Amino acid sequence: MTYATAAPNLALAPTQPLSPPPGGAAGLPRLLPDRGAVPVDLRTHLGRYGRPPYRGRRRVLIPVMQESGLTGRGGAAFPVHRKLTAVVEAGTRPIVIGNGAEGEPASDKDKALLWISPHLVLDGLQLAAEAVGSQSVGLYVHRSSRLQERLRAALAERTAVGIDRVPVEIIDAPPRFLAGEESALASRANGGAARPAFKHPRVFERGVAGRPTLVQNVETLAHFALIARYGARWFRSLGTAEEPGSMLCTVHQADGTRDVVETVLGTPLRNLLALGDPAQGLGAPSGEAAAAQAVLVGGYHGAWLPASMAARMTLSNAALRPAGGFVGAGVLVALPADRCGIAETARVTRYLALESAGQCGPCFNGLPRIATVLDELAGPRPDRRALADVKRWAGLVEGRGACHHPDGTVRFVRSALQVFRAEIDLHAQGRCTAPRAQPFLPLPADTASTDADWN
C-alpha cells in the first residue's frame, strides 16, 4: 500500500483495514486496555491495532496532528504539530526522543502507560520519527531495571517482527524532579547531567548532538499512534473543542488510594475525585468517602483549590487557568480534612527546594529560604514576619531561573497561602485544625546529594 497522495482529509480516514477503534460506547479507554492492568503484549497489540500505519514520507502526519489538536501531555500542553514543524524546519537529521522520565512524585501515569501499553508508545515513537524524517530515536525512562528490561524485550520483539523502521535507544533518566525538563533531557542524552539549560538555542533547533530534537511525552506519543490510525476526527470525538481528546490522570483520593485513570478533557472534577462532604468532617463512618478540604491540580508545580471550588470545576485549562491552576500532567490530589495543608505544602516545598539543580542563584538560594519559613508557618506561633517574608521571596525568585522550577514552586506556595489562609491564622494562635500529622502527599525518600545523582 502506498500513501503517495497525502491530503489531510485522506489521512483522516483509517489507512488500513483495522478493527474498530478502542473504547466502548463512551469512547474510553483509548490508551489502556479495557479492563484490568494486564500488560498488552505485541501479539495482542498487533491483533487489536495492526502494524503502525507508516505514510512513507515525512511531514505527512503533521497536518493530521494539527487537525486533531493534540497537545503535549507532559504538562505544558504545547501543540504537537508546532513542535513537529519546528523540528522539520530547523534542519536535517533530527533526533526524536520519547520522554517517560516523569519526575513528579505524585504522577504515575507515564510509568503505568509504559508498563501496560508499551507498544502504543513505541508505535508513536516510530511514527513521530517518520513525520520529521528522523533516523535516531531514543526513549528516556527512569533507571528502573524492571521497566527497562521489559521495554528492551518489547523492542527486541518488534525488531524480530520487523515493524520498527528505526532502532530505539533507551536513555537512563535519574530520579530527579527536573530530569524530564526538555533541556535537561537533551543534556542527559548528550552524556551530561540531567540539568535544565538556558533556553537558547532551543532543543528543537539544537538539542542532542547539536541536531534538531523532537521531545514528546510518552502519553503524547501513544495518542499520536492512535490518531495516525483512526484520524483527527476520531480523536476530537472526545473532549472539548479547544482541548480535545482524552488524557491519563493520576488521581489521589482523600482516603489515600491512588489510581491511574484515563479520562476525557472537560470532565467535572467531581466525577474523578470523591470530594465528600466537608461539613460531615472526620466522623464519617468507614466505607464512605473521606471529606476533602482542598484539591491540588497540576502536581507540585500546580495549584491548590478549595474543595468547594474544585467541585464546580472541570478538568480543562479553560476552567482551571482563571483559578490559577492548570491540567498539567494530570495529577489530582484530594487533601483530606484531617491533615494540615500548610504542613503538607511545607514538606513538598522543602523537597522542591532540594531538587533545585543548583545552577541559578534565585532558585538554590530562594527556594530553601521559602521552604524554611513555610516550615515555620506550619508550626505554632510562627515569627510575625514569616508570611510577609514568603510573599516577598516568592516575588524575588519568580521568572529568574533557566527553567520554570522557581515559577512552578512559587505558584504552588502562593496558592497554599491563599487556600489555607484560615489555617495560617489559627497557627498564629498556636492551634491547628488537623488531628493527624501523618504525611499525605507522596515524596521520594531521597533527594540529590552529589553531582552523580543527576546523571
Place this chain on the structure above:
Amino acid sequence: MNGITGSTALWYASRATGVVSLLLLTAVVLLGVLVNRQGRLPGLPRFVVTGLHRSISLLSVAFIAVHVITAIADPYVSIRLTAAVIPFTSAYKPFWLGLGAVSLDLIAALIVTSLARAHISRKLWRGVHWLAYAAWPVALAHGVGSSTDLQRGLLLWLAVGCTLAVAGAVTWRLAGAARDVPRAERAAATLAQGRPRPRARLPHEGPASPRRPADYGRPADHRRPATDRLKEADLR
C-alpha cells in the same frame, strides 16, 4: 624642568596613558574577581559590579589604543605598527615592548570574545577569559621594564599598590574556588542555614484524636499500595 613641547607631547601622552591603563586594568581585574565571587560593592545593587567591570574594560581599551598609537606616532623612538602587535619584533627594547604586544593581543582576545559572547560557546568564552590572569602581569612587566617611570617615586608605589591589590584578589578567588559548594549540595546548604524550626506540636482544634502520629517531614508512604492498574513494585 622640561616643558611639554610639540616634539615631546606624544612621548608624554604615551607614558601618561600607559599609567592610566595600568590603573584601569587593575580595576578591571579586581571587579572581574568580584563578579566571579558574586560579591557586591557597598551600597550598590549587584548588577553594578558586572556593569562596571564591562564599562571599565572598554574604557581601558580606549586608553591602551591611545597609548599604542602615540608610542608609534612619536618620532623620538621608531616603533612600527607590526612591532606593537607581533611580540618581540621591535628594534627598540625588543623584550619589554614585546611584553606589551603580548598583553595587547591577550586583551584584544578577551574583548573580542566578550563582545561576541552571545554567539560563541560559554566554554570558549570562559577559556579565553582565564587569559586575563596572564594579561595583567605581562602588562605590568611591560610597564616596569620599558620605562623608568614606574621604577621610582610615587609611580613605583602605585605599581606596588596595584600588584598587592591584584595578588590579594587572586588569592581570594582561589580560596573561594576551593570552597565552592557543588551544585547538588547548594540548596541543601542554604536550607541548613535557615532559621531553626520550631519543634513544638500544635494542639489541634477538631475532635480529639486518640493518638498523635509521627511528625511531619519523614518521607514514609503510609498509604495503601497502588491499585491493580499499576504494581509499583514492578517499576522499581
